[in-house]
Amino acid sequence: MKVVSFVRLHNRFILTLLLGAVFIWSLFSIKWNADLVHSGGIPTLLQIVDGLVQPDLSPEVLKLGFESAWITLAYAVVGMTLAVIYAFIVGILASGVLTSNKMTRIISKVFFRGILGFTRAIHELIWAWLFVAAIGLSPFAAIFALAIPYGGILGRIFADMLNDVSEEPIKALKSAGASKWQILIYGYLPLIWADMISYTMYRFECAIRSSAIMSFIGLGGLGYQIQLSLQDVKYDRVWAFVFFLIGLVIFVDIWSNFVRKALTERKRSSGFSPGWRSVSFTGLLVIGSWVYIHLAENAQFFELLSDKNLEAAKRFFGGLIGLTSEHPAFLDANNWAAALKLTLETLEMSIMAIGFATIAAFLTVVPAARTIANGQLTGAKKWYNWILYGVVRIFYIFSRSVPELVWAMMIIFIFKPGLLPGAIALALHNFGILGKLWAEVIEDMDSRPIRNLATAGASKIETLFYGILPYCIAEVSYVYPLPLGSYYADNDCRWICRCRRSGNGI
Structure with a gap:
């Protein structure tokens, strides 16, 4: 059993390094300079924020x-x-x-x-x-x-x-x-x-x-x-x-x-x-x-x-299938080369987007769990936890309710066309999806091991890394093969997780 656990931990560590390396690779597809933003991008951003407030x-x-x-x-x-x-x-x-x-x-x-x-x-x-x-x-x-x-x-x-x-x-x-x-x-x-x-x-x-x-x-x-x-x-x-x-x-x-x-x-x-x-x-x-x-x-x-x-x-x-054309496009090697290049760019954009969304969800998921806000998981009730819970949950609803295309149409007024605006638009939408999914996983986890860690004197950071995260990674990995960057991942993840927790098969 110890050998099996070590192999699983070793494989998970390698997979984590591999995913991190792929995300860093996707970042190199962007030329990070001042040309990313329109000359009037910042004023446009302020106008968009002003329209949001009023x-x-x-x-x-x-x-x-x-x-x-x-x-x-x-x-x-x-x-x-x-x-x-x-x-x-x-x-x-x-x-x-x-x-x-x-x-x-x-x-x-x-x-x-x-x-x-x-x-x-x-x-x-x-x-x-x-x-x-x-x-x-x-x-x-x-x-x-x-x-x-x-x-x-x-x-x-x-x-x-x-x-x-x-x-x-x-x-x-x-x-x-x-x-x-x-x-x-x-x-x-x-x-x-x-x-x-x-x-x-x-x-x-x-x-x-x-x-x-x-x-x-x-x-x-x-x-x-x-x-x-x-x-x-x-x-x-x-x-x-x-x-x-x-x-x-x-x-x-x-x-x-x-x-x-x-x-x-x-x-x-x-x-x-x-x-x-x-x-x-x-x-x-x-x-x-x-x-x-x-x-x-x-x-x-x-x-x-x-x-x-x-x-x-x-x-x-x-x-489309070339019946009305003497030279169908799918028989042209140049078209296939262009399609391959666009496919690679789409892959880079998707990886970048899911990386941004994962980082943002990771930083906000703990206060978004109801069991954290009411003190059930940590044993400590703080009044400000409910405020953080409400604010983060509103952000989750806001980000995932707006389609990626709508986000992209607004972001393109700030950034110049390229991979980055598309990645940010996808990340904004999937941020709310991942955050809500992870928060629900935390809410459904057994609180006793976490309470034991807190009773033993573990800090909040130690409780997060040694109690909450290992459980969440095990649960979320069950649905990770789903296309999280796609438009239908929200409901697939929530539905599959709930079926699994209730004991119903798919």
């Missing part, structure tokens, strides 16, 4: 903010409706539970998981640009751009849930002569439906931010208003619409908590509980969103199949 809350802006928030919410709801349908069908096929033999099971899993992998690998903004080029500036361009990648993400998780179901009840149904469909309906789905709903609601929270990004293609919503305000250099309006976006994310977070509680509780409460009222509200919201898209936005689904749109789509997607 946002434009005029009746005109408030009215526009509520209207744009509703458009953003409606797009997210409609997009997630299609995503759930796509994920449910393809996820079941990708799990292989309906196949009859081992060979067809392998073929089904490889083929449909490949489809899910392809659809979720492309960012929703890229999908939006593709659909706008193919079908024009239609609301369905944004809706499909949300539905496809989120359907791929949900479908992959649904397939994994089905594959992780315990074999005992499935064998019992098989021995009773149940068909494949009966086993699916009466065996698999009842065991995972609560986790499916829980993860879908987490994904919906993330879809709100993505819906705001969809607005940048010109279809209205909060992102569109933020973009127009930035073009007019009206930072007070920018922050007003950003606050609307933050409020919308918080609203959805609270609402989804009620929905998950109602749908996953083992014992139904008597009467029409607040949780079940939230479920009814969800149904009305889905219907209302579809009606709004159909009537107010005048989006006709069957118009997508018109001869004009089909011809445009054929021409566009044919061009």
Whole structure:
């Protein structure tokens, strides 16, 4: 046991050094000189801060903010409706539970998981640009751009849930002569439906931010208003619409908590509980969103199949795969060399961003834990701990609620275009994600070892390095392989950690 523990510690130390070296390597991709900042970068920063302190809350802006928030919410709801349908069908096929033999099971899993992998690998903004080029500036361009990648993400998780179901009840149904469909309906789905709903609601929270990004293609919503305000250099309006976006994310977070509680509780409460009222509200919201898209936005689904749109789509997607070009771009070696260079820069930017976010989260996570603020973990109650807790938690909510693209559009007014503005934008968003995740890990840890350290006379620094950090590193390493620099890491990390702590498998 001692040898195994030493090997694990040794490997962890080497991995830490390796990650640190990679982060330092990414820093050398930036030329750290005065040319990084615009000549008017500092005055612009002061104007942005002034707009943050004094946002434009005029009746005109408030009215526009509520209207744009509703458009953003409606797009997210409609997009997630299609995503759930796509994920449910393809996820079941990708799990292989309906196949009859081992060979067809392998073929089904490889083929449909490949489809899910392809659809979720492309960012929703890229999908939006593709659909706008193919079908024009239609609301369905944004809706499909949300539905496809989120359907791929949900479908992959649904397939994994089905594959992780315990074999005992499935064998019992098989021995009773149940068909494949009966086993699916009466065996698999009842065991995972609560986790499916829980993860879908987490994904919906993330879809709100993505819906705001969809607005940048010109279809209205909060992102569109933020973009127009930035073009007019009206930072007070920018922050007003950003606050609307933050409020919308918080609203959805609270609402989804009620929905998950109602749908996953083992014992139904008597009467029409607040949780079940939230479920009814969800149904009305889905219907209302579809009606709004159909009537107010005048989006006709069957118009997508018109001869004009089909011809445009054929021409566009044919061009993507080189059918309409004598010299396709993917056959040009220079294009591959440029793509490789851009891939390396993207990697450097991502590493730099996660490094900045990790350092910032590490420096702020301890006061952000509720068990530190109330003295449960340390045994010492200090009044100022609650103030620090509130301030840091507000920073976490603020940073992760604003999409990376919005951060980037503001930062580019301060720094010149390059890797650094993108890295800072990603770091600001993921700072809130990592900080909240780590704080929740600290809140759920056993307080007895920490209290023993404090009783033995350990200082706060010693308690942090010998008590809190070893536990946090072990827990966070469980979800570290997730793409923490991506747009969906927030909900993946929180959902997986909570499932693990509650004893539920994925």
